[in-house]
Amino acid sequence: MLYGGIDVGAQSVKAVIFDGKKIIGNKSVVTEKEADAAAKEVFEDLLTELQYRAQDVGKVFATGCGAGEVSFADKKSSEQICAARGGRWLVPTARTVVDLGAEGCRVMKLGPNGAMEDFANNAKCASGTGSSIELGAVYLKVSV
Template sequence: MYVAGIDIGSIYSKVVILQDNQLIASLVQRTGGEIKTASRRILEEALETLGLKLYDLAAVVATGYGRISVPFAEKQVTEITCFGRAMVHLYPEVRTVIDIGGQDSKGIKIDENHKVEDFVMNDKCAAGTGRFLEVMANALEVSLEDMGPLALQSKSPEVIGITCTVFAESQVVSLVAEGRSKIDIIAGIHQAIAERIYGMLKMIKIEDRIAVTGGGAKNIALVKALEKKIG
């Protein structure tokens, strides 16, 4: 039996196809503007690699911020519940999930029965999200992928106040104008995001073990900064 899960995020969309609980295909693409067509396109592309068609699937579940715009999904489930479910398969010992997405960051607590016990989510502000990192990479003319590795080279990170993406961006621009080291600025940006997320996580009790998900998990410096904050 084939089933598919589709996650329509604010920046990227992801598809997984499972056969009898085993992952057999996955695909990640930019979401773009038209969610309805994008969700169909990405799922069909993933199916094509297996030589399957949409009607071969027994069920499709949609999640992510665009979940209600996936017309062919049987069920729409929030990403918060999905993370809880996913950890049963991936790392059953995880009790706290930190998700750093493009539009928002979340802290999710999972109980022994793998049910979501509590969660926090940042407000509509972009500070502390992947989008923040993107804006800063842009301002510094560094590719998003290089941000993490560059930050790790810094010996004395700059201190960036991060109440607001727009304010932080102008602070970064003035630090560049002052001739400060780009690497130290980048390191400061990572610390600021980690601090912001840490502050939010304090609203739920952080418990071992912890998993980091979302695009932010791919950034080594961010994960290291979070590890240091949490201890």
């Protein structure tokens, strides 16, 4: 079975198709569109690129500040939980996951079994952290 993931952030929308074991494909687009329309567009574009149809995907999960607006999501989950699970999937021995977004930063502490034990979000004065890193990367000519 295929699964879809949508992350509607403050600056961009990301989509991923996952088969339960590996990532089949992903797409990220910077957009100023309304959350649901942007999510649909990015998700449909990714499906087209991968030569799949929406009905090929069993469940779609949404996260991010605009997750509540994604009309086609079967389930919505917090940014902290999704980042913790994704970090653990990418690096099974991870005990700390840091998520730098366009307007915020989150740090999650994972236990030995991978479950999130604690998390912290940035203070308002630190918002824009991800955008600042992205801008610095442009000037340094490195990818992030």
